[in-house]
Amino acid sequence: MRDLRLRWACEEAGLAYSVRTVPFSDRGQDHLARQPFGQVPFLCDGELEIFESGAGLLHLARKSEKLMPRDSVGEAKTLQWIIAALNSMEMVTVPWWFLEMTGAKENHLGGWLESRLDHLEDILQEREWLAADRFTAADLLMADVLRIPKVRSLGDRPGTESYVTRITERTSFKKAHADQLAHFAAAD
Amino acid sequence: MRDLRLRWACEEAGLAYSVRTVPFSDRGQDHLARQPFGQVPFLCDGELEIFESGAGLLHLARKSEKLMPRDSVGEAKTLQWIIAALNSMEMVTVPWWFLEMTGAKENHLGGWLESRLDHLEDILQEREWLAADRFTAADLLMADVLRIPKVRSLGDRPGTESYVTRITERTSFKKAHADQLAHFAAAD
Numbered sequence: 001m002r003d004l005r006l007r008w009a010c011e012e013a014g015l016a017y018s019v020r021t022v023p024f025s026d027r028g029q030d031h032l033a034r035q036p037f038g039q040v041p042f043l044c045d046g047e048l049e050i051f052e053s054g055a056g057l058l059h060l061a062r063k064s065e066k067l068m069p070r071d072s073v074g075e076a077k078t079l080q081w082i083i084a085a086l087n088s089m090e091m092v093t094v095p096w097w098f099l100e101m102t103g104a105k106e107n108h109l110g111g112w113l114e115s116r117l118d119h120l121e122d123i124l125q126e127r128e129w130l131a132a133d134r135f136t137a138a139d140l141l142m143a144d145v146l147r148i149p150k151v152r153s154l155g156d157r158p159g160t161e162s163y164v165t166r167i168t169e170r171t172s173f174k175k176a177h178a179d180q181l182a183h184f185a186a187a188d
Numbered sequence: 189m190r191d192l193r194l195r196w197a198c199e200e201a202g203l204a205y206s207v208r209t210v211p212f213s214d215r216g217q218d219h220l221a222r223q224p225f226g227q228v229p230f231l232c233d234g235e236l237e238i239f240e241s242g243a244g245l246l247h248l249a250r251k252s253e254k255l256m257p258r259d260s261v262g263e264a265k266t267l268q269w270i271i272a273a274l275n276s277m278e279m280v281t282v283p284w285w286f287l288e289m290t291g292a293k294e295n296h297l298g299g300w301l302e303s304r305l306d307h308l309e310d311i312l313q314e315r316e317w318l319a320a321d322r323f324t325a326a327d328l329l330m331a332d333v334l335r336i337p338k339v340r341s342l343g344d345r346p347g348t349e350s351y352v353t354r355i356t357e358r359t360s361f362k363k364a365h366a367d368q369l370a371h372f373a374a375a376d
Binding site for chain 1: 220224225226227235236238239240241242243246247260261264265267268270271272274275276278279280282283284286287290292296297300304307308310311
C-alpha cells in the first residue's frame with residue numbers, strides 16, 4: 001500500500017502526522033470526491049487535500065530539506081528521479097506484477113521490465129544515491145518501487161540489491177513499515 | 189514521442205526553445221549519461237539537464253503561471269493531476285498499448301484500463317479542466333496521455349472525448365504537433 005511512502009517521508013523529515021483508515025471495499029462518493037480512482041492514500045495538510053502518493057511525496061519534499069535539497073540543481077535532480085521512479089520504473093513493475101497475479105502463461109511485459117532494471121543497475125553500480133550525492137525522496141520512492149520481492153528476485157543485479165537493502169535498513173523505513181503492518185492488523 | 193509535451197508547454201508559456209535530434213538507434217554512452225533508460229526527451233535549461241518528460245514539464249510549469257497557478261492550492265492540485273496523468277493513467281495506457289502491439293490474443297490489462305477511464309470520465313463530465321478551474325499543465329499532460337487513437341476508441345465516453353478535443357484544438361498544441369511531425373519528416 002502506497003501510504004507507506006508518505007508515512008516514511010514524514011518519519012525522515014520529522015513531520016508530525018496521523019493516519020486514518022478508509023474501508024477497503026464499499027468506497028462511496030465521499031471517497032471518490034477525495035480520490036477519483038477509488039484508491040489510497042490521500043494526504044491532508046491544513047486546507048490542502050492531495051491524492052496520488054507521488055504528488056503527496058513531492059509536497060512533503062518541498063517542506064523539508066531532508067527529503068529534497070534546496071539548490072536548483074539538487075531539486076531538479078531529485079524531481080527527475082522521483083518522476084523516473086513513477087513513470088519509468090513503476091509504470092512497468094506494477095503492470096508486470098498485475099499480469100503475474102492473473103497467472104497468464106507468458107508475461108509479455110517481462111522483457112521490458114528486465115531492460116529497465118538493467119539500465120537502473122548500471123546507475124546503481126556507480127552511485128550510492130540517485131540525486132545530489134545523498135539520500136533524498138527519490139531514493140525513498142525508488143526503493144519502495146524496487147523492494148517488491150517478485151521484482152527483487154528477477155535476475156542477479158547486485159548494485160540494485162545493495163541499494164534497496166541499504167535504504168530499507170534506514171530507521172525511518174523500519175518504523176513506517178512496522179507501523180503500517182500494525183495498522184493493518186488492528187483494522188482487521 | 190514525448191518531446192511533444194515539452195514543445196507544447198513552451199508554446200503555451202511563450203518560452204523560447206530549440207529542439208535537437210538524437211539518433212533513434214545506436215544511442216551510446218553519451219546518450220545514456222543524459223537519459224539512463226536510453227529514451228527521449230531530455231531538457232536543457234541553462235546548466236540544468238533534466239530527463240523524464242514529466243519532470244521537464246513540472247520544471248517548465250514552475251517557470252510560468254500560464255502552466256501552473258502560483259497559489260498553494262492551485263499549485264498542489266496541478267501537481268496532483270500531473271502525477272495522476274503519469275502514475276494512474278499512463279501507467280495503464282502505455283503497458284496496455286504495448287500488449288496490443290505484441291498482438292497477444294487477450295489483453296489482460298483491458299479491464300484495468302477501462303476502469304481507470306470510467307473513473308476519469310466521471311470527473312470530465314463534471315468539469316472543464318482538471319485543476320484550478322482553468323487550463324494548466326495537468327490538462328496538457330492528461331490530454332497527451334488520452335489522445336492516443338487506440339485509447340480514445342475504447343468505449344463511449346463523451347466527457348473524455350470532448351475534453352481531449354477541446355484541449356488538442358488549442359493553437360499551441362497544433363503548432364507543437366505540426367512542428368514535431370515536420371521535425372521527424374526532416375530527420376528521415
